[in-house]
Amino acid sequence: MIVLGIETSCDETAAAVVRNGRDVRASVVHSQVAAHRPHGGVVPEIACREHAERLPDVVAEAMRQARLTWEDLDAVAVTYGPGLASSLLVGLAGAKALALRCKLELVGIHHLEAHLYSVFLDPATPSPYALLPARALVVSGGHTCLLRVERDGSYRCIGRTRDDAAGEAFDKGAVLLGLGYPGGPAIEAAAKAGDPNAVRFPRGLQRRQTSPEGDDWRFDFSFSGLKTALLYHLRDNPPHATGMLAKQQRADLAASYQEAIVDVLVRKTLTGLSDERTVWLAGGVSLNGRLREHLAAEAALHGVRLVAAAPAYGGDNAAMIAALAGMGSGRRQVQSRDLDAEPSLPFDAGRLWPDVLTQGFG
Numbered sequence: 001m002i003v004l005g006i007e008t009s010c011d012e013t014a015a016a017v018v019r020n021g022r023d024v025r026a027s028v029v030h031s032q033v034a035a036h037r038p039h040g041g042v043v044p045e046i047a048c049r050e051h052a053e054r055l056p057d058v059v060a061e062a063m064r065q066a067r068l069t070w071e072d073l074d075a076v077a078v079t080y081g082p083g084l085a086s087s088l089l090v091g092l093a094g095a096k097a098l099a100l101r102c103k104l105e106l107v108g109i110h111h112l113e114a115h116l117y118s119v120f121l122d123p124a125t126p127s128p129y130a131l132l133p134a135r136a137l138v139v140s141g142g143h144t145c146l147l148r149v150e151r152d153g154s155y156r157c158i159g160r161t162r163d164d165a166a167g168e169a170f171d172k173g174a175v176l177l178g179l180g181y182p183g184g185p186a187i188e189a190a191a192k193a194g195d196p197n198a199v200r201f202p203r204g205l206q207r208r209q210t211s212p213e214g215d216d217w218r219f220d221f222s223f224s225g226l227k228t229a230l231l232y233h234l235r236d237n238p239p240h241a242t243g244m245l246a247k248q249q250r251a252d253l254a255a256s257y258q259e260a261i262v263d264v265l266v267r268k269t270l271t272g273l274s275d276e277r278t279v280w281l282a283g284g285v286s287l288n289g290r291l292r293e294h295l296a297a298e299a300a301l302h303g304v305r306l307v308a309a310a311p312a313y314g315g316d317n318a319a320m321i322a323a324l325a326g327m328g329s330g331r332r333q334v335q336s337r338d339l340d341a342e343p344s345l346p347f348d349a350g351r352l353w354p355d356v357l358t359q360g361f362g
């Protein structure tokens with residue numbers, strides 16, 4: 001099955017062509033970073049306009065790289081949520097038009113399910129059956145979710161952030177440190193020259209806690225206190241008279257701040273493992289080298305192997321959208337075109353692939 005995928009949920013305009021759920025024939029990602037950078041973050045109106053301007057060229061480029069014609073496609077898959085409403089609508093409009101014009105099946109894909117599945121886009125990753133059950137960490141700009149994935153591909157979110165997402169913590173920290181947008185790569189680069197133990201920033205929700213309703217918060221994350229701690233640290237240790245942070249001070253703060261985020265992500269991900277065979281890492285924050293390194297090392301000590309999304313598929317891309325659709329997943333529409341954007345689509349529980357496929361994994 002050959003699927004054209006379209007992704008426009010945030011600030012990347014992407015299209016890809018994937019065969020049979022794993023074989024990536026083309027993956028084109030247009031990053032909007034340059035358009036948003038002057039504003040210090042993603043501006044929804046600008047994102048929507050950029051998607052509308054770029055999507056046709058990005059789709060055409062993906063088809064050109066895949067050396068395919070419209071007749072070769074079996075379906076068009078598109079992210080329908082969660083994400084920015086106006087941006088999602090651009091992708092949906094494009095996908096619906098193509099599906100109608102080329103008489104293709106239209107498949108709506110959950111953005112975070114696609115991130116979860118993205119670990120299989122690395123050709124080196126074995127078939128799913130060999131990796132399950134798994135513990136998975138999906139870390140992006142808007143979400144931080146810890147999941148349990150069963151042998152049949154069903155998943156359940158066992159922990160989530162109670163305030164800022166990990167990517168958001170990187171982005172907000174970078175603003176405070178004057179490092180610009182996007183914050184994750186900027187903090188990682190600055191941290192390379194810094195001492196991760198220079199400042200001991202707080203690690204949120206580390207002790208075993210329960211909510212007033214008795215819910216287990218062991219697997220939940222909280223990053224807003226960390227951001228506030230950085231703010232207070234900068235207030236109490238003001239920058240030099242020039243108004244600029246000294247280079248070493250900034251590097252030490254970036255390294256210490258990154259360490260606090262990574263430390264919490266790693267510890268919670270490996271908490272309470274039982275029969276899991278692997279730990280999966282996906283989403284934009286999975287590109288962080290320190291996180292990959294630390295999680296791989298700690299997972300090995302727990303006797304489980306880390307399976308991380310390949311760097312090309314860690315951040316937002318359309319290959320993961322087309323791939324998941326190629327696995328027979330998503331909301332499938334043959335005649336109807338009433339698929340709508342769901343900006344707040346929940347990520348609680350679901351299934352990565354249909355029942356029939358589970359038998360086929362060897």
Ligand code: KG4
Nearest residue numbers: 140141142167184185284285287288315316
């Ligand atoms: O998955 P993604 O591309 O988009 C969303 O679905 O949100 O994730 C974007 C997030 C941003 O917050 C960005 O700062 C973060 O991923 N990020 C990183 C790195 N590269 C991207 N965070 C830490 N270290 C990185 N190297």
Ligand code: ZN
Nearest residue numbers: 140284315316
């Ligand atoms: Zn994403």
